[in-house]
Amino acid sequence: MPVTPEQQAEIDALRSAPRSTLRAVSEGMEKHLYSIYPVLDHGFVRVVDYMGDDAAICQAARVSYGKGTKSVQNDEGLIRYLMRHWHSTPFEMCEIKLHVKLPVFVARQWIRHRTANVNEYSARYSILDREFYIPAPEQLAAQSVINNQGRGQALTGDEAARVLEILKSDSGRAYDNYEAMISQDGQEGLARELARMNLPANIYTQWYWKVDLHNLFHFLRLRADSHAQYEIRVYAEEICKLVADWVPFAYKAFEDYRMGGETLSAAALDCVRRMLKGEDVTQENSGMSAREWRELQEVLG
Ligand SMILES: Cc1cc2nc3c(=O)[nH]c(=O)nc-3n(C[C@H](O)[C@H](O)[C@H](O)COP(=O)(O)OP(=O)(O)OC[C@H]3O[C@@H](n4cnc5c(N)ncnc54)[C@H](O)[C@@H]3O)c2cc1C
Numbered sequence: 001m002p003v004t005p006e007q008q009a010e011i012d013a014l015r016s017a018p019r020s021t022l023r024a025v026s027e028g029m030e031k032h033l034y035s036i037y038p039v040l041d042h043g044f045v046r047v048v049d050y051m052g053d054d055a056a057i058c059q060a061a062r063v064s065y066g067k068g069t070k071s072v073q074n075d076e077g078l079i080r081y082l083m084r085h086w087h088s089t090p091f092e093m094c095e096i097k098l099h100v101k102l103p104v105f106v107a108r109q110w111i112r113h114r115t116a117n118v119n120e121y122s123a124r125y126s127i128l129d130r131e132f133y134i135p136a137p138e139q140l141a142a143q144s145v146i147n148n149q150g151r152g153q154a155l156t157g158d159e160a161a162r163v164l165e166i167l168k169s170d171s172g173r174a175y176d177n178y179e180a181m182i183s184q185d186g187q188e189g190l191a192r193e194l195a196r197m198n199l200p201a202n203i204y205t206q207w208y209w210k211v212d213l214h215n216l217f218h219f220l221r222l223r224a225d226s227h228a229q230y231e232i233r234v235y236a237e238e239i240c241k242l243v244a245d246w247v248p249f250a251y252k253a254f255e256d257y258r259m260g261g262e263t264l265s266a267a268a269l270d271c272v273r274r275m276l277k278g279e280d281v282t283q284e285n286s287g288m289s290a291r292e293w294r295e296l297q298e299v300l301g
Contacts, residue, residue, distance in 0.1 A: 002036065002038050002043060002044040003036050003044060007036075011036065014033075015034050023051075024051075024053050024055060024056050026245075026246050026247065028244075028245030029050055029053075029245055029246040032047050032242050033047050033050075034046060034047065035047070037238050037241075037242075039101075039234050039235050040103070040133055040234060041133060041136075042101065042132075042204050043101045043102050043103070043133070043204065043235070044099075044101045045100050045235060045238045045242070046098065047096060047097070047098060048097045048098065048208065049096075049097040050094070050246060051093075051094060051096075052094035053094070053246070053247060054076075054079060054249040054250055055075060056093050057082070057090045057094060057213075057247070057250055058074075058075045059093075060089070060090040061087070061090040075249060076252075080257075082253075083254060083256075083257045083258070084253075088214045089214070091212070091213040091214035091217065091250065092215075093213075094212065094213035094246075094247060094250075095210060095212050095213070096210070096213070096216060096242075096243075098208070098209045099208055099209075100206065100207055100208075101204055101205075102204065102205065102207075102235060103132075103133040103201065103205075103231065104204070104205050105202060106133075106232050106235070107205050107207070109223075109229065109232050110209075110223075110235075113218070115211065115212075115215040116209050116210060116215065117209070117210040117211070118209055119207060119208045120205060120206070120207040121206040121207065123192060124191075124192055124193035124196075125192070126192070127192060128199065129204065131203065131204045132168075132171035132202045132203055132204070133202040134164070134167055134168055135167075135231075137154065137160060137164075138154050139231075140154055140155050140164065141153060141154050142154075151230075170200060171200055171202060174199050175199070175203075178196070178198060182195045213243075213247065213250065216243065217254050217258060219236070220254070223235070224236035224259070225259075262299045264296075265288075265292070267286070267287050267292070268292070268296050268299075270287070271286050271287075271288070271296065
């Protein structure tokens with residue numbers, strides 16, 4: 001169960017007591033506020049709070065030019081201009097606070113994004129739950145032969161069954177030993193801060209994660225990308241859906257210029273210009289390495 005009865009009661013109480021406010025409200029985000037969105041087998045994402053909307057981005061941008069409020073059409077155009085020209089600080093005027101439940105090995109990748117504020121569940125103070133990420137069969141894949149940092153085809157037959165059994169039994173045994181070590185039944189009981197070191201990295205942790213929209217886009221650009229590990233990508237994809245409803249103009253510009261766009265080196269751009277003029281450009285006369293050339297081919301489809 002991704003959410004405890006206490007957490008569900010807290011969510012229900014928060015959703016049952018709406019308050020009026022003079023602050024900017026995003027209708028799209030209000031419907032998501034506090035709700036749980038399950039991810040993986042025991043994880044979730046939920047919005048605890050947010051600040052700002054598309055208009056807040058424009059409001060901040062216009063202070064640069066000393067101009068007042070403009071029409072909604074102009075807001076979208078301005079946001080697209082800001083995104084296109086990397087004028088990023090207006091996007092920092094929006095913030096989001098998420099409650100995330102995730103496996104520890106996913107948390108290790110996530111925490112590398114240093115421009116957020118984090119408060120994590122304390123396994124020194126509290127006892128961790130018996131909840132481990134066990135991949136669905138289609139995610140139980142072999143090492144990729146073309147990418148050292150990736151996975152290939154799903155394992156099948158006896159091998160898949162054996163791996164699944166190892167993951168489940170090791171997790172269960174580690175947790176049994178964790179409980180046995182911290183137990184104060186007829187013994188002193190090992191400190192929680194020490195007993196946790198024996199737990200595997202697929203155990204779940206939880207944190208509050210607060211980040212501004214500019215840095216969130218950076219996170220999503222890297223982690224909702226097809227090259228990101230599946231287990232963090234599914235969280236990023238869930239967050240993308242929330243952001244699309246929260247700041248629709250900004251998200252659309254992000255999809256267009258960042259997720260769907262590409263950055264070309266000067267050499268790559270030169271190749272494209274030569275191709276457009278009808279020149280037969282090859283890797284040999286491109287001035288690019290074989291790998292750069294291959295990546296350019298992928299970008300150009
Ligand atoms: C597909 C993929 C594979 C990866 N593989 C590895 C790996 O093998 N090993 C590994 O260690 N990491 C790996 N990473 C993590 C990666 O190197 C980054 O640490 C991570 O993506 C966070 O990016 P960031 O530093 O830009 O983000 P943030 O920490 O959120 O920083 C955002 C931006 O703020 C600025 N910034 C923040 N802090 C500083 C600082 N102290 N000094 C200067 N500028 C700063 C930078 O401009 C930075 O881009 C991988 C990431 C991805 C997406």
